[in-house]
Amino acid sequence: xxxxxxxxxxxxSGDEALARGAYEEGLVVxxxxxxxxxSEILESLSKFKEIDAQWSINEKxxxxxxxxxxxxxLRSLYASKHxxxxxxxxxxxxxxxxxxxxxxxxxxxxxxxxHSSQNEQDNRLIAEIAKIPLLEPSSPSEAKLFVKEAFxxxxxxxxxxMMRLTTRIAHTKENVEIGERKEAVQKxxxxxxPKHVMVPKNAYKRRLEIEKRLARLKEYSEASPLNRIELxxxxxxxxxxxxxxxxxxxxxxxxSFFKIGFSFPFPExxxxxxxxxxxxxxxxxxxxxxxxxxxxxxxxxxxxxxxxYRIGELRxxxxxxxxxxxxxxxxxxxxxxxxxxxxxxxxxxxxxxxKNKAIVTGDIGCYTLxxxxxxxxxxxxxxxxxxxxxxxxIKKALKKNVVGVIGDSTFVHTGIPGLINLxxxxxxxxxxxxxxxxxxxxxxxxxxxxxxxxxxxxxKKLILENVCKVCGADNVDxxxxxxxxxMEKLVKKRINEDALSVIIARSLCxxxxxxxxxxxxxxxxxxxxxxxxxxxDCPALTKSVDGFINIDEELCVGCNLCVETCSFNxxxxxx
Amino acid sequence: xxxxxxVNILFCGIGGQGVLKxxxxxxxxxxxxxxxxxxxxxxxxxxxxxxxxSHLRFGKEIFSPLIPKGRVDYLVxxxxxxxxxxxxFLKPEGSDFIEYLEKSGKFIKDKRYINIFLLGVLSRYLAIxxxxxxxxxxxxxxxxxxxxNKKVFFKGRGIKSA
Numbered sequence: 001x002x003x004x005x006x007x008x009x010x011x012x013s014g015d016e017a018l019a020r021g022a023y024e025e026g027l028v029v030x031x032x033x034x035x036x037x038x039s040e041i042l043e044s045l046s047k048f049k050e051i052d053a054q055w056s057i058n059e060k061x062x063x064x065x066x067x068x069x070x071x072x073x074l075r076s077l078y079a080s081k082h083x084x085x086x087x088x089x090x091x092x093x094x095x096x097x098x099x100x101x102x103x104x105x106x107x108x109x110x111x112x113x114x115h116s117s118q119n120e121q122d123n124r125l126i127a128e129i130a131k132i133p134l135l136e137p138s139s140p141s142e143a144k145l146f147v148k149e150a151f152x153x154x155x156x157x158x159x160x161x162m163m164r165l166t167t168r169i170a171h172t173k174e175n176v177e178i179g180e181r182k183e184a185v186q187k188x189x190x191x192x193x194p195k196h197v198m199v200p201k202n203a204y205k206r207r208l209e210i211e212k213r214l215a216r217l218k219e220y221s222e223a224s225p226l227n228r229i230e231l232x233x234x235x236x237x238x239x240x241x242x243x244x245x246x247x248x249x250x251x252x253x254x255x256s257f258f259k260i261g262f263s264f265p266f267p268e269x270x271x272x273x274x275x276x277x278x279x280x281x282x283x284x285x286x287x288x289x290x291x292x293x294x295x296x297x298x299x300x301x302x303x304x305x306x307x308x309y310r311i312g313e314l315r316x317x318x319x320x321x322x323x324x325x326x327x328x329x330x331x332x333x334x335x336x337x338x339x340x341x342x343x344x345x346x347x348x349x350x351x352x353x354x355k356n357k358a359i360v361t362g363d364i365g366c367y368t369l370x371x372x373x374x375x376x377x378x379x380x381x382x383x384x385x386x387x388x389x390x391x392x393x394i395k396k397a398l399k400k401n402v403v404g405v406i407g408d409s410t411f412v413h414t415g416i417p418g419l420i421n422l423x424x425x426x427x428x429x430x431x432x433x434x435x436x437x438x439x440x441x442x443x444x445x446x447x448x449x450x451x452x453x454x455x456x457x458x459x460k461k462l463i464l465e466n467v468c469k470v471c472g473a474d475n476v477d478x479x480x481x482x483x484x485x486x487m488e489k490l491v492k493k494r495i496n497e498d499a500l501s502v503i504i505a506r507s508l509c510x511x512x513x514x515x516x517x518x519x520x521x522x523x524x525x526x527x528x529x530x531x532x533x534x535x536x537d538c539p540a541l542t543k544s545v546d547g548f549i550n551i552d553e554e555l556c557v558g559c560n561l562c563v564e565t566c567s568f569n570x571x572x573x574x575x
Numbered sequence: 576x577x578x579x580x581x582v583n584i585l586f587c588g589i590g591g592q593g594v595l596k597x598x599x600x601x602x603x604x605x606x607x608x609x610x611x612x613x614x615x616x617x618x619x620x621x622x623x624x625x626x627x628x629s630h631l632r633f634g635k636e637i638f639s640p641l642i643p644k645g646r647v648d649y650l651v652x653x654x655x656x657x658x659x660x661x662x663x664f665l666k667p668e669g670s671d672f673i674e675y676l677e678k679s680g681k682f683i684k685d686k687r688y689i690n691i692f693l694l695g696v697l698s699r700y701l702a703i704x705x706x707x708x709x710x711x712x713x714x715x716x717x718x719x720x721x722x723x724n725k726k727v728f729f730k731g732r733g734i735k736s737a
Contacts, residue, residue: 011606011614037617115617139613139640172615172640175606243640250639317644334660336589338625369623539624554686 012176014169017140018107019044020176021147022077025103026184027051029069031062033413034442035081036116037170038109042079043445046454050181055445055454058384058413063088063106067095067160070104071196073187075151079107082123087384087414089126092160094198096131097206099158102187103151106132109165112286113313116167116441118364118383120311122287127162127264131210133217134162134264135226136241140174146261149226151184157213157220166286168243168313218265226261229274236323237278239271239291239302244284244314251319266294275300282323286314340369342540343557345507346434348481349405350377351536351561352488353432356495358403361394363387363415365407366441367434375537378405385414388431392422395429400496404431408464409439409447416471423472423500430494431473431502433464436509444511464504474499481505484564510557517558518574522551527570533562581634582701583642587661588653590624593690596715597651598629600694601701603711605633608703615640626657649700651693652676672696675734682734688727695731 012020019041022030030053032042046053052069056062059080066078078088085092085108092106108123127134135150137143143165150161194202221227233254240248241260249257258274260267271294275281281302285291292304308328309318318328340347346367353360354377362368362378363386370378380390388411391404406415411433419431439445446452451461468476475494481487487505494501519540529547540555541562549571551562562571584601588594595616602614610633617628630642647665651672652658658673665671675696676689683692691712698708708728716724 009606011602011612167617168615168640171617172613173602174613174637174640175611246638246640250643253638315641315644316639335626336624336656338590338623341623366623 008178009175010178011173012140012144013040013171013173014137014140014143014165015040015109015171016044016173017176018137018143018147018163018165020178021144022105023048023051024179024181025148025151026075026182027077028074028102028184028186029066029076030054030079031056031065031076032079033057033059033062033084033087034409034439034445035084035109036442037111037165037167038079038081038084038107039442039445040170041107041109042454043443045077053454055447057448059084059087060091063091063095067091067098067100067104069102070154070160071098071101071189073101073189075102075104075184077105077107079109081117082108082110082121083117083119083383085123085126086121092126092132093130094203095160096210097198097203098196099206100154100160101189102184103154104160105147105150105154106160106162107165108162109167109170110287111167113167118381120287122290123162123164124263124290125288127164130162131214132160132162132264133157133221133262134164136164136261136263137169138242138245138259138261139169140172141176142261143169144176146226149224153217153220157217159213159217164242166243166313214265218268221262221265221267222269224262224267227267227270228257228259228261229270229277230257230259231277232256234278236280236282237274238282238284239274239295240284241291242286244286247314247316248284248319250316260291263291266291268294268298271295272298272300275302284314284319284322337372338369339372339537339539340366341510342538342555343510343559345436345481345505345510346370347375347536347538348484348487348559348561348564349432349434349505350375351484351565352481352491353377353403353405354535355488356401356403356491358401358491358495359394359398361387361390361402361404363406363410364441365410365434365439366436367405367407370405372537374535384410385418388415388418388422391429391431392418392425392427395427402429403491403495404429405434406431407440408433408435408437408449409445411464412448412462416467419468419471419473419502428498428500430491430497431500432491433468433502433504435464435504435506437506438509438512440509440511444509468502468504472500473502475501476504477501478504478506480507482507482559482561484561515557517560519551519553519556519558520560520563520571521574522549523570523572524548526568528568530568532567533565533571536561536565538562581632581637582649583647584631584649584651584697585642585647585661585664586629586631586651586653587657588627589657590627592627592653593687594627594653595629597653597690597694598631600691600708600711600715601697602631602633603714604698604703604707605631605701607707607710610634611637613637613640626660628657628661649697651697653689653693670700675731682730683727688724691724691727692731695728696734698728698732699734
């Protein structure tokens with residue numbers, strides 16, 4: 001990262017600050033797969049030449065690369081969004097058994113309010129079931145400070161350490177003081193089968209070790225300055241962690257606080273001590289009642305939010321109602337819906353699928369927007385990779401007219417096993433890879449099929465058509481979907497064929513390929529006001545007050561898909 | 576209870592209008608001025624035409640990254656519908672920039688510069704020195720368009736009232 005104009009203070013997001021902190025603490029290896037709100041952590045780390053940063057193909061791989069680097073003796077870090085950690089659950093759950101070599105940090109960036117995710121899980125619970133200590137910074141500057149402590153705990157207690165950010169920390173920028181990098185001494189790798197080979201006998205012994213470690217960590221958490229009592233007005237004392245602490249502090253700056261930064265193992269004695277010093281204890285937290293349960297177990301008398309506030313993110317203005325014990329008033333969502341870019345190469349694919357009356361099993365990426373009206377051409381979305389695996393089940397039930405779609409990055413992430421499974425289990429039908437040659441939704445990160453690394457260096461390029469063939473696809477067609485007629489014909493040919501087919505719909509993402517062509521011409525006199533052109537949901541096409549169509553030439557990039565939709569020659573190509 | 580020295584600005588609009596860029600420039604200008612700054616926004620959908628809002632707060636010490644509803648001093652909107660959606664965030668004596676948006680066509684021809692124009696207007700209200708605004712723009716805008724942006728900024732900064 002380049003030195004800033006303002007010297008030792010920089011304006012950094014929570015993601016960037018955490019990355020900066022890890023850099024200063026001598027981090028050597030970092031691995032992740034892109035996902036909002038965590039993507040900027042690895043993007044920031046990749047800019048430091050001292051750090052071996054990588055986009056891994058998925059989170060399980062990332063976790064294992066980072067953890068094994070630590071076992072080998074190098075300080076390492078894994079980062080992902082909350083649901084990304086689910087993909088890494090298998091190595092995560094045993095990582096507390098195997099422990100670390102050099103310090104190892106797991107960063108989870110949760111998304112309360114579901115701004116850009118498929119669910120709203122609270123990964124604090126995962127730290128607890130994985131038996132891994134949990135740190136919860138409240139702000140970017142704390143994210144940087146806590147990294148130092150996380151590495152220390154990891155090495156002193158021989159354990160992975162989880163740091164939890166939420167969207168409002170990851171994507172908030174504030175003044176952060178920066179320092180120099182201190183190189184960490186590489187730890188010696190020792191062959192140690194009882195610790196590193198998790199067969200039943202060894203794992204049982206490690207299981208006993210974990211409980212002893214947790215007891216020691218609990219004592220440490222009690223004394224940690226990350227858990228801070230702020231005594232002020234003693235009428236009310238708030239217990240809070242993460243960004244929730246700042247929301248209460250904003251509204252009640254004169255109250256007393258037990259600010260929790262090290263939340264698992266929970267500092268029980270300190271909580272009891274605090275509860276004795278204030279008249280009334282009130283717990284404020286986002287999502288699951290994690291702190292509430294801890295206090296309940298301790299028998300501390302406290303008040304907490306109405307359970308309706310466990311859903312969605314908190315906001316500072318909610319505090320007075322929360323303290324009154326009021327139920328949350330669900331406000332109708334009035335935010336504007338996102339839409340695929342003008343000229344996006346996914347749009348003609350959905351148009352072709354619609355024309356073929358396909359039931360479409362979808363996946364995670366920009367193309368999930370194909371589900372929104374008026375396009376309405378994508379019918380399921382569960383998690384990464386399910387565009388292909390859901391195709392299998394739906395096809396079993398419906399027999400025909402089912403198509404699975406998946407992005408290029410997502411295909412590499414978890415799509416490939418699904419395709420092998422289709423071939424192996426004799427499923428026939430059509431999968432479309434929406435190949436825009438980038439990881440678009442999260443900010444255009446590279447992946448193996450782009451042929452570039454996170455640092456922009458050329459590398460071995462994964463050839464998707466070859467992968468599909470070796471996985472067992474009978475037909476692999478490559479088509480530029482902007483040729484809408486050809487796309488539509490190909491879908492028609494393959495959709496119910498007695499073969500397993502993959503169409504790779506390949507056209508570079510509009511956010512990268514910014515070329516513009518002439519906007520089509522609108523011939524008002526031919527327009528029958530059927531509005532079929534509007535069904536493709538292009539931002540450049542709108543209905544005027546007089547009922548005719550308006551083409552916004554500033555937005556239009558000249559993809560001419562709307563020309564294809566018009567049967568009356570009202571929209572024609574501008575030659 | 577509200578710390579009087581805190582300035583709360585809510586920037587809003589839709590993806591692609593430069594909402595986040597305007598907020599970023601203002602945040603850096605405030606940083607250069609020596610304030611504690613917090614700027615909060617949601618990424619991911621910002622380039623897909625959806626709602627975009629950026630909360631910017633600066634002062635001596637800032638706690639919440641989000642501005643509590645009803646405490647916005649300046650509502651700087653780039654799109655009428657978004658302003659209507661968020662107008663309850665404004666405090667009674669706060670400034671609504673909708674008039675400047677509606678009259679911006681009189682001052683600038685190219686819609687792509689609306690964000691910098693409104694930033695110029697906003698700069699008149701804030702205790703941030705001109706050199707810090709310029710430094711922030713130099714840091715965050717591409718060199719190719721810097722001079723044009725500065726021109727537009729000063730056009731906004733020179734306006735007496737809407």
